[in-house]
Amino acid sequence: MPQLSPRLDAERRFHDGQAADRAHTLTAADALRFADGDYLDHETWIRPAFAELGPLTGKCILDYGCGHGMAAVVLARAGATVTAFDLSPGYVAEAQARADANGVSVECVVAAGEALPFADASFDAVWGNAILHHLDLPRAARELRRILKPGGVAVFAEPWGGNALLEFARRYLPYPGKSRTADEQPLTRRDLAPLREVFPALTWTGHQLFGMARRVVPAGLAKPLTTLDGAVLPVVPILRNLCRYVVVVLPRA
Numbered sequence: 180m181p182q183l184s185p186r187l188d189a190e191r192r193f194h195d196g197q198a199a200d201r202a203h204t205l206t207a208a209d210a211l212r213f214a215d216g217d218y219l220d221h222e223t224w225i226r227p228a229f230a231e232l233g234p235l236t237g238k239c240i241l242d243y244g245c246g247h248g249m250a251a252v253v254l255a256r257a258g259a260t261v262t263a264f265d266l267s268p269g270y271v272a273e274a275q276a277r278a279d280a281n282g283v284s285v286e287c288v289v290a291a292g293e294a295l296p297f298a299d300a301s302f303d304a305v306w307g308n309a310i311l312h313h314l315d316l317p318r319a320a321r322e323l324r325r326i327l328k329p330g331g332v333a334v335f336a337e338p339w340g341g342n343a344l345l346e347f348a349r350r351y352l353p354y355p356g357k358s359r360t361a362d363e364q365p366l367t368r369r370d371l372a373p374l375r376e377v378f379p380a381l382t383w384t385g386h387q388l389f390g391m392a393r394r395v396v397p398a399g400l401a402k403p404l405t406t407l408d409g410a411v412l413p414v415v416p417i418l419r420n421l422c423r424y425v426v427v428v429l430p431r432a
């Protein structure tokens with residue numbers, strides 16, 4: 180990979196550190212094996228976002244900013260030909276080990292989303308979770324369009340920054356798993372503009388409005404809150420701006 184900018188270098192070092200911290204728990208193949216549901220149901224937006232990819236069998240799919248590589252394995256098990264990339268060599272090594280342990284073939288590559296080492300029109304679809312908000316979006320959007328086939332689609336699930344109370348909590352309150360890089364910011368409407376310039380048919384939906392309370396209410400209430408989101412958000416789409424996550428769909432003309 181060419182010399183990294185200070186921002187990319189900081190991102191790479193941060194995530195390599197995370198990957199190194201988890202590596203000792205993942206030395207046995209058993210620790211890397213998992214069922215599809217472990218990934219698809221670990222957050223409420225993953226299954227509906229995956230459905231936006233359409234049929235997977237026989238498709239060439241890119242897991243964009245793959246991190247641990249669980250999505251890549253699920254996609255490969257569904258019959259797709261999968262490439263996965265990440266800026267962090269540590270996470271790319273984990274993704275490769277996870278694919279091997281689960282008996283699927285995934286091509287794992289170290290790369291930056293802003294300069295992809297793939298030929299024009301090489302993918303039918305792109306999947307990304309919690310990655311766009313780390314990127315230089317104008318550059319990433321152009322690269323995405325370049326590597327997607329005409330008629331292809333990119334689907335991203337991203338933390339959303341439209342809810343002031345939630346932003347306060349993210350910034351100032353302690354909670355399990357809280358750790359973020361200096362440059363990442365939850366996505367906002369302003370960030371959708373450079374994506375829409377390149378993908379004019381962009382759509383986005385909100386996930387976890389009431390459901391975000393699942394972290395602080397008794398476990399038995401999590402499902403009813405998700406059901407309430409499913410009933411309210413499609414009918415009052417303006418409320419998507421207050422949600423915890425969004426799913427952004429980028430159809431390539």
Ligand SMILES: C[S@@+](CC[C@H](N)C(=O)[O-])C[C@H]1O[C@@H](n2cnc3c(N)ncnc32)[C@H](O)[C@@H]1O
Nearest residue numbers: 190194244245246265266267291292308309313
């Ligand atoms: C929050 S993690 C998400 C990982 C994975 N998609 C998931 O669902 O857990 C963000 C990932 O983006 C990667 N990343 C950050 N900046 C990047 C860039 N410019 N290009 C490619 N990957 C990047 C990090 O190394 C990290 O693995």
